[in-house]
Amino acid sequence: AQAQAKGPFVPAQADYQKVYDAIAQRLADETDYDDGSYGPVLVRLAWHASGTYDKETGTGGSNGATMRFAPESDHGANAGLKAARDFLEPIKAQFPWISYSDLWTLGGACAIQELSGPTIPWRPGREDRDVSACTPDGRLPDAAKDQRHVRDIFSRMGFDDREMVALIGAHALGRCHTDRSGYDGPWNFSPTVFTNEFFRLLVEEKWNQKKWNGPTQFTDKSTGTLMMLPTDMALIKDKNFKKHVERYAKDSDAFFKEFSDVFVKLLELGVPFKTDERFVFKTSDSE
Ligand code: HEM
Numbered sequence: 001a002q003a004q005a006k007g008p009f010v011p012a013q014a015d016y017q018k019v020y021d022a023i024a025q026r027l028a029d030e031t032d033y034d035d036g037s038y039g040p041v042l043v044r045l046a047w048h049a050s051g052t053y054d055k056e057t058g059t060g061g062s063n064g065a066t067m068r069f070a071p072e073s074d075h076g077a078n079a080g081l082k083a084a085r086d087f088l089e090p091i092k093a094q095f096p097w098i099s100y101s102d103l104w105t106l107g108g109a110c111a112i113q114e115l116s117g118p119t120i121p122w123r124p125g126r127e128d129r130d131v132s133a134c135t136p137d138g139r140l141p142d143a144a145k146d147q148r149h150v151r152d153i154f155s156r157m158g159f160d161d162r163e164m165v166a167l168i169g170a171h172a173l174g175r176c177h178t179d180r181s182g183y184d185g186p187w188n189f190s191p192t193v194f195t196n197e198f199f200r201l202l203v204e205e206k207w208n209q210k211k212w213n214g215p216t217q218f219t220d221k222s223t224g225t226l227m228m229l230p231t232d233m234a235l236i237k238d239k240n241f242k243k244h245v246e247r248y249a250k251d252s253d254a255f256f257k258e259f260s261d262v263f264v265k266l267l268e269l270g271v272p273f274k275t276d277e278r279f280v281f282k283t284s285d286s287e
């Protein structure tokens with residue numbers, strides 16, 4: 001019989017699960033980095049690729065993966081994220097049909113799930129764009145500033161106070177790098193396990209300004225080994241942020257549920273999806 005003419009390859013959930021599994025495997029293999037995992041920096045890549053969104057102009061967001069290009073790749077806030085982009089290059093080579101825009105956001109969802117966080121339902125449909133879609137510098141937050149700045153940046157994306165606090169709870173993961181942001185990271189914290197610890201520390205520890213010649217940051221009185229950024233501290237200085245910090249510090253389930261919903265929203269800002277169907281990927285320890 002006439003060989004069936006092959007139509008275009010339309011990836012299905014099973015194909016995206018294969019990409020998820022390849023990222024999870026690479027996370028398990030590549031442990032000689034920071035505190036033992038590339039997970040935190042993958043989360044930061046997905047967040048910085050998406051957090052450029054401006055709801056008034058509909059510009060920025062994860063659709064386009066424009067951080068591949070200078071000047072966006074060279075914006076100060078994106079220092080160090082080449083490590084995350086390079087980590088995902090072999091995955092792109094293995095699955096060339098996936099866009100960078102979909103790959104980077106899938107990498108963020110995979111990292112949260114593989115670091116014991118909540119499931120992050122995910123939709124494909126982002127398309128890579130060229131350098132003309134690069135966003136101007138200044139779209140991402142400046143850690144040296146205060147609660148007014150946090151509200152300006154996140155309300156521009158379309159988030160309310162509760163959503164801003166939930167999102168910043170990702171600071172349970174990873175660390176700061178003096179050769180990237182200039183801030184100095186925590187180390188005896190469990191930076192490769194997703195928990196509500198960030199909120200518990202904010203409300204339970206006493207925080208003093210760190211005595212050093214680097215940028216203003218805070219250290220915990222009891223061990224002197226943890227850190228908070230000025231914008232982290234803003235979450236307990238501002239009473240409407242603080243009530244959410246206290247709620248998440250007491251209720252890890254509420255934090256997990258609300259973080260999942262708002263991280264999904266972040267990764268989808270401004271994307272003209274063709275489908276409403278989201279995939280929930282199986283985490284590697286569930287197989
Ligand atoms: C007020 C908002 C925020 C500010 C000012 C901020 C600032 C920073 C800074 C300065 C670092 C250290 C970067 C380095 O030196 O490597 C950092 C790390 C990180 N941020 Fe944020 N961030 C904010 C919100 C968020 C959000 C919304 C997410 C994700 C949902 C996030 C996820 C992370 C992660 C996972 C790391 C650790 C990265 C690593 O270990 O390499 N941050 N952030």
Ligand SMILES: Cc1cnc2ccccc2c1N
Nearest residue numbers: 171172174175176186227228
């Ligand atoms: C405990 C803590 C506080 N703030 C952070 C900011 C950025 C990255 C990691 C952080 C972190 N582990």
